[in-house]
Amino acid sequence: MGVILALVQTLFFVYFFSKIPEATNGNGIVTVIHWIPQIGLNLEFLLNGLSLVFALLITGIGTLVFLYASAYMKSYEGTDKFYFQLFLFGGAMLGLVLSANLIQLFVFWELTSYLSFLLISFFNKKELARKAAFQSLIITAFGGLLLLTGVLLLGSIVDSYSVTDWLEGAQSIKSSEFYLPGLLLILAGAFTKSAQFPFHFWLPGAMQAPTPVSAYLHSATMVKAGVFLLALLNPVLGGTIEWTYIITLVGVTTMFLGAYFSITQTDLKAILAYTTISSLGILVLLIGIDTTLSIKAAMLFLFVHAFYKAALFMVAGFIDKKTGTRELSKLGGLYKHMPITFIISILALLSMAGLPPTLGFLGKELIYEAKIQSPGIASLVLILGVAGNTLMVAVSMYFMFKVFLGKQGDYPKQPNEKGYLYLLGPGVLTLLSLLLGLSPAVLGDVLVEPALSSIRKEFIDVELQLWHGFNDVFLLSLLTIVLGMTIFVIALYKKQFLIKWRSINNRIFIIEFTNIFNQLLDGFLNFSERNTKRLQHGYHRFYILTVIVFASALLWFEVYVTRNWVLETQFSLTPLYISGLVAIITCSTIYAAIARSRIATIISMGVTGYGISLIYLYYSAVDLAITQILVETLVVVMFVLVLQRLPLFETLSSKLTRVRDLIISLTFGSVMTVLALKALNVEFNHSISDMMVKNSFVKAHGKNVVNVILVDFRALDTLGEVTVLIIAAMGVFVLLKTKKT
Amino acid sequence: MNSVILQLASPYVRSLLVFFSLIALLRGHNYPGGGFIGGLLTALAIVFYSFALDWRQVQKKLKVKPETYIALGLAFVLSSFLPSLFQSEVLMKGVWVSIPMGILGKLELGSPLLFDTGVFMGVIGVTLLFFFTLAYRK
Numbered sequence: 001m002g003v004i005l006a007l008v009q010t011l012f013f014v015y016f017f018s019k020i021p022e023a024t025n026g027n028g029i030v031t032v033i034h035w036i037p038q039i040g041l042n043l044e045f046l047l048n049g050l051s052l053v054f055a056l057l058i059t060g061i062g063t064l065v066f067l068y069a070s071a072y073m074k075s076y077e078g079t080d081k082f083y084f085q086l087f088l089f090g091g092a093m094l095g096l097v098l099s100a101n102l103i104q105l106f107v108f109w110e111l112t113s114y115l116s117f118l119l120i121s122f123f124n125k126k127e128l129a130r131k132a133a134f135q136s137l138i139i140t141a142f143g144g145l146l147l148l149t150g151v152l153l154l155g156s157i158v159d160s161y162s163v164t165d166w167l168e169g170a171q172s173i174k175s176s177e178f179y180l181p182g183l184l185l186i187l188a189g190a191f192t193k194s195a196q197f198p199f200h201f202w203l204p205g206a207m208q209a210p211t212p213v214s215a216y217l218h219s220a221t222m223v224k225a226g227v228f229l230l231a232l233l234n235p236v237l238g239g240t241i242e243w244t245y246i247i248t249l250v251g252v253t254t255m256f257l258g259a260y261f262s263i264t265q266t267d268l269k270a271i272l273a274y275t276t277i278s279s280l281g282i283l284v285l286l287i288g289i290d291t292t293l294s295i296k297a298a299m300l301f302l303f304v305h306a307f308y309k310a311a312l313f314m315v316a317g318f319i320d321k322k323t324g325t326r327e328l329s330k331l332g333g334l335y336k337h338m339p340i341t342f343i344i345s346i347l348a349l350l351s352m353a354g355l356p357p358t359l360g361f362l363g364k365e366l367i368y369e370a371k372i373q374s375p376g377i378a379s380l381v382l383i384l385g386v387a388g389n390t391l392m393v394a395v396s397m398y399f400m401f402k403v404f405l406g407k408q409g410d411y412p413k414q415p416n417e418k419g420y421l422y423l424l425g426p427g428v429l430t431l432l433s434l435l436l437g438l439s440p441a442v443l444g445d446v447l448v449e450p451a452l453s454s455i456r457k458e459f460i461d462v463e464l465q466l467w468h469g470f471n472d473v474f475l476l477s478l479l480t481i482v483l484g485m486t487i488f489v490i491a492l493y494k495k496q497f498l499i500k501w502r503s504i505n506n507r508i509f510i511i512e513f514t515n516i517f518n519q520l521l522d523g524f525l526n527f528s529e530r531n532t533k534r535l536q537h538g539y540h541r542f543y544i545l546t547v548i549v550f551a552s553a554l555l556w557f558e559v560y561v562t563r564n565w566v567l568e569t570q571f572s573l574t575p576l577y578i579s580g581l582v583a584i585i586t587c588s589t590i591y592a593a594i595a596r597s598r599i600a601t602i603i604s605m606g607v608t609g610y611g612i613s614l615i616y617l618y619y620s621a622v623d624l625a626i627t628q629i630l631v632e633t634l635v636v637v638m639f640v641l642v643l644q645r646l647p648l649f650e651t652l653s654s655k656l657t658r659v660r661d662l663i664i665s666l667t668f669g670s671v672m673t674v675l676a677l678k679a680l681n682v683e684f685n686h687s688i689s690d691m692m693v694k695n696s697f698v699k700a701h702g703k704n705v706v707n708v709i710l711v712d713f714r715a716l717d718t719l720g721e722v723t724v725l726i727i728a729a730m731g732v733f734v735l736l737k738t739k740k741t
Numbered sequence: 742m743n744s745v746i747l748q749l750a751s752p753y754v755r756s757l758l759v760f761f762s763l764i765a766l767l768r769g770h771n772y773p774g775g776g777f778i779g780g781l782l783t784a785l786a787i788v789f790y791s792f793a794l795d796w797r798q799v800q801k802k803l804k805v806k807p808e809t810y811i812a813l814g815l816a817f818v819l820s821s822f823l824p825s826l827f828q829s830e831v832l833m834k835g836v837w838v839s840i841p842m843g844i845l846g847k848l849e850l851g852s853p854l855l856f857d858t859g860v861f862m863g864v865i866g867v868t869l870l871f872f873f874t875l876a877y878r879k
Contacts, residue, residue: 711853
């Protein structure tokens with residue numbers, strides 16, 4: 001199954017690959033499918049330099065992940081469901097990056113959140129997995145809603161949700177008073193999705209997912225959706241102080257904190273999760289700096305990170321499979337058992353640390369260059385940048401030594417290196433990283449250049465080379481490596497070092513973001529529960545009481561407002577039999593209210609109903625009369641059937657209650673009477689009924705206007721009524737038949 | 742109920758009621774009647790029959806279950822939309838065909854009749870479902 005879907009992904013990859021010349025030429029390929037053009041809702045797909053980069057990453061890494069999954073998921077149950085969801089996710093992600101309409105983008109955005117939820121909770125028997133999935137869903141879906149609000153807000157300025165229209169109206173959007181709130185909302189969406197501080201905590205939790213999911217969603221694709229959105233909207237919303245400062249600050253904080261937390265982790269996947277947060281921070285930061293150089297660096301780093309992080313996740317999953325543990329303390333000396341994995345990991349970790357000759361080195365150099373030239377807060381960005389990278393170097397070294405070198409670990413399983421499918425993905429990715437690192441011009445010309453050009457909206461020549469010469473950037477790199485090695489060496493030889501660090505961390509960061517989130521959630525749930533219980537108390541009589549009191553208050557108010565109407569006061573008693581009928585109806589209604597037996601009540605209500613139907617008949621509403629008689633008959637029968645289920649009649653309510661009920665029913669009854677009398681005064685618009693009478697036979701071939709209205713003129717209403725009836729019947733059926741007794 | 746007369750008469754009364762209900766359904770477009778009234782009549786016929794005999798037996802003897810009536814009703818209602826759909830007309834617009842019947846004049850058939858039949862069946866199903874569910878007791 002996994003292999004077949006990998007092939008499908010490959011086909012997509014080849015398709016997008018073949019589109020490179022066309023998509024990178026000019027404005028790219030635009031496909032518009034008119035959906036509901038009346039309200040400006042179209043499906044718009046845009047394949048340009050930017051979306052092409054993402055599309056290639058999604059399908060390319062998707063292929064490798066599916067191959068990996070076909071080996072990894074073998075031992076689990078429910079893999080069909082898993083593959084289905086993972087494949088759907090790939091589709092949703094492709095839809096997202098190809099969207100040129102922001103409402104459409106939002107739909108795919110929420111789809112990816114939802115599928116991520118399903119995939120994280122694959123091991124749904126584990127409470128931890130369920131909780132993590134729920135957490136990530138709440139955060140990313142909530143962010144999605146904020147994004148939608150922002151899109152609607154800014155879309156109202158240019159009266160369109162198409163990115164092209166936004167581009168044209170960029171100036172009016174930026175000068176609008178809605179710019180800042182809209183920007184904040186959209187950024188909130190991007191930040192939650194891309195795990196930026198302070199929403200970063202869902203990402204480490206998401207590591208409860210099976211490793212292929214972590215490699216695909218939580219490192220290479222889904223979390224980059226926020227980055228994609230920022231890059232997409234950069235030409236529209238970027239270039240302002242707000243854009244630069246907010247994004248840069250959030251990005252730089254996330255970058256540093258991610259790296260800072262990663263070094264004290266002991267679980268392989270947790271380490272990778274925190275370094276992913278850090279890398280996402282770098283990407284966001286680079287887009288925030290908003291210079292041509294920084295965007296270039298971002299586009300390149302996108303590849304760098306996707307390559308090494310997906311590879312490392314797959315390696316981590318492989319190690320977990322073969323040794324039975326992901327704890328650093330239990331691993332060590334694996335190079336003897338898994339030599340190929342060792343080599344692959346070295347390459348991937350070199351890239352992560354930003355060391356030559358991999359693509360990572362190139363990425364890091366460019367990033368430093370962009371940071372130095374960043375306007376405004378360059379010094380802060382640079383200091384935190386160097387600190388973050390130093391930690392990355394240390395983490396990479398530490399990872400490698402603790403897992404592969406050193407003395408033999410205490411593995412739960414005897415490791416081997418069987419299963420080439422496990423190593424295919426990481427192998428291809430690290431090889432690419434190495435080759436492209438050695439000849440980066442290929443990547444630069446073919447993909448980075450068009451991506452950059454489509455973001456900056458002008459052609460920009462990109463020349464990438466591995467060796468930049470001795471300059472201040474190189475010195476920074478050197479400093480980073482030296483500092484990183486120092487931390488690594490200390491961490492390796494002084495065992496207490498990291499433990500102390502961890503305890504310091506625990507002391508400083510007493511506030512766990514996850515806990516805050518959970519407390520907020522619990523508080524909200526309690527709040528809703530209390531309020532719901534207040535309104536939904538479960539007493540049917542009080543529901544009815546509320547409805548009737550409220551309705552009569554409104555009606556009496558309306559009657560009071562329109563009191564200058566003249567009520568009909570002329571009543572005639574002829575013909576006598578109708579007067580007699582009215583008297584019978586009145587008497588039986590009163591008797592229904594005071595009768596001491598339920599059967600008597602039902603029957604006298606039936607008498608009222610038959611009486612009314614006779615009045616219909618007198619006014620020659622035959623259809624109405626027949627229906628009323630039939631319904632009345634059935635209602636009496638049904639009531640009798642219900643009655644046999646009830647206990648014997650007893651007076652349980654207090655006198656006060658009954659007086660209250662009497663007052664309420666009199667109020668309601670009297671207002672209905674007044675309304676009925678007033679109705680005689682209302683000037684109805686006869687044109688509709690005249691039209692129906694006139695056209696009934698001519699156009700609808702029916703002499704019975706009532707029936708023609710029911711089945712032709714207003715057939716939609718009838719359909720609604722039939723549906724309501726059926727739903728009611730199902731409700732009765734379910735309530736009575738499935739009662740647990 | 743233990744009335745011999747009622748028990749003996751009930752099959753005939755039931756058949757008569759069903760017959761009238763069909764007439765009500767068919768003539769509904771031109772004279773008082775229609776699917777709703779017809780459906781209620783048929784349902785009443787079966788309810789009446791159940792009162793005369795034992796409702797459990799009647800429920801068992803029913804060839805078409807109430808749930809099936811509901812489904813059939815919905816199917817008829819939906820099928821009445823098809824003619825307008827195939828003619829690329831506004832959905833639910835009535836489509837009529839006229840069949841000449843010699844000296845009897847001509848028979849006019851239209852998609853509203855399908856719709857009315859759907860209502861007819863739906864009402865039968867819903868009413869019977871109410872009835873049998875309410876009548877059910879352990």
